[in-house]
Amino acid sequence: MKKLLTAVLLSAVAVTPSVAAxxxxxxxxPVAYLQDLSSGxxxxxxxxxxxMPPASMAKMMTAYVAFDLIKKGExxxxxxxxxxxxxxxxxxxxxxxxxxxxxVNEQVSVDDLLKGIITLSGNDACxxxxxxxxGTEEAFTSLMxxxxxxxxLTNSHFGTSxxxxxxxxxxxxxxxxxxxxxxxxxxxxxxxxxxxxxxxFTWGKTLGAGSDITQANRDPLLGRVAGxxxxxxxxxxxxxxxxxxSAEQNGRRLVMVLAGLTSFNQRISESVRFMEWGFRAWRAxxxxxKGKLVETADVQLGDSSTVGLVAPRDLTVTVPAGAxxxxxxxxxxxxxxxxxxxxxxxxxxxxxxxxxxxxxxxxLVAEKDVDEAGFFGRAWAGLMALFxx
Numbered sequence: 001m002k003k004l005l006t007a008v009l010l011s012a013v014a015v016t017p018s019v020a021a022x023x024x025x026x027x028x029x030p031v032a033y034l035q036d037l038s039s040g041x042x043x044x045x046x047x048x049x050x051x052m053p054p055a056s057m058a059k060m061m062t063a064y065v066a067f068d069l070i071k072k073g074e075x076x077x078x079x080x081x082x083x084x085x086x087x088x089x090x091x092x093x094x095x096x097x098x099x100x101x102x103x104v105n106e107q108v109s110v111d112d113l114l115k116g117i118i119t120l121s122g123n124d125a126c127x128x129x130x131x132x133x134x135g136t137e138e139a140f141t142s143l144m145x146x147x148x149x150x151x152x153l154t155n156s157h158f159g160t161s162x163x164x165x166x167x168x169x170x171x172x173x174x175x176x177x178x179x180x181x182x183x184x185x186x187x188x189x190x191x192x193x194x195x196x197x198x199x200x201f202t203w204g205k206t207l208g209a210g211s212d213i214t215q216a217n218r219d220p221l222l223g224r225v226a227g228x229x230x231x232x233x234x235x236x237x238x239x240x241x242x243x244x245x246s247a248e249q250n251g252r253r254l255v256m257v258l259a260g261l262t263s264f265n266q267r268i269s270e271s272v273r274f275m276e277w278g279f280r281a282w283r284a285x286x287x288x289x290k291g292k293l294v295e296t297a298d299v300q301l302g303d304s305s306t307v308g309l310v311a312p313r314d315l316t317v318t319v320p321a322g323a324x325x326x327x328x329x330x331x332x333x334x335x336x337x338x339x340x341x342x343x344x345x346x347x348x349x350x351x352x353x354x355x356x357x358x359x360x361x362x363x364l365v366a367e368k369d370v371d372e373a374g375f376f377g378r379a380w381a382g383l384m385a386l387f388x389x
Contacts, residue, residue: 022356023281023320027270031259033174034278037182038252041318041360043278051155052259054172055234056098056121057244058163060180061144063118063195066110066129067188068147077111081132091124097164100125101204101213112203119201120215121233126162137161151183165238174257177244181231181255185246196230197222220268221245225275233267241267247275254278284316285325287352287362294364295331297348301373302339308367309348315362317352328353331364341370
């Protein structure tokens, strides 16, 4: 049973009767999505659930799978994989798209392959990593699709490790790309920081002179928007120019997706404009300080019949800048909550609603431990349930 409780927000928020409309924004991109991760607020959505080819933005999932294996200890950064002759033959030369310029039979570390995938968008690096991890690229894409299912990416499927056109078998949505980006940032913060904000990477040699090949990161926000630190561009004739990116300013982290743009330069200008609008046109509004008691929840078969629901961190919602906004809050949990409960356990959400915006969902955690009731406590609870008390 889902139980709804009205949250008392007046002590935390100065609620006013005026209503602020969402700030206007227009983009030529046929697909666009912007979310504030700090509050969960969706600031902009344009055809966000359309299934579309991701091009190289699919490499975010390849990196995600690798990060997950590294975190579990099943893959090491200094582990090396060999470039198979067949893989090199397929993924070198102008017809193979973006490349890390790997050499046949070369031994390459996972660390370098990830830099080749994320910074250089190397199609060859993706396949070498996929084959090294799972034996075949097909087996690796099964891992990609398993992770997609775990993340709830309902409009995504991966048929390749690098997003190369495959007659529509590989597709994503902007909302799913944002979810993937958010999961990468939140679950693997150290790996995200290590790999996603490199400005350039050097690998391979030129023919003839044998000079080092240095390629720049194509991320259009790096060096242009304060706090920008990832994620991935994509381009094919089929998909157009796309980008999934993130930046953090003053404690607010935004994730954006644009797709279907018509040129390299348009991707730069629209990405910068979109992200800057997200920071300028919206602001964070405090809701509850860390540790503040927001509500109480009923507990089943515990040594206490209730538990306090508190803010695990300073909670904020995102509202239009420069205007008062009417807010209402509801605490939502599946109740009664069964003991045992640990202090700090996420057991409820504070859902903030505002006219013209999708609800923003903020976590609430248990204020203290609640142990299971003893024998007599359980017997008494059973007796009360029997008589409908």
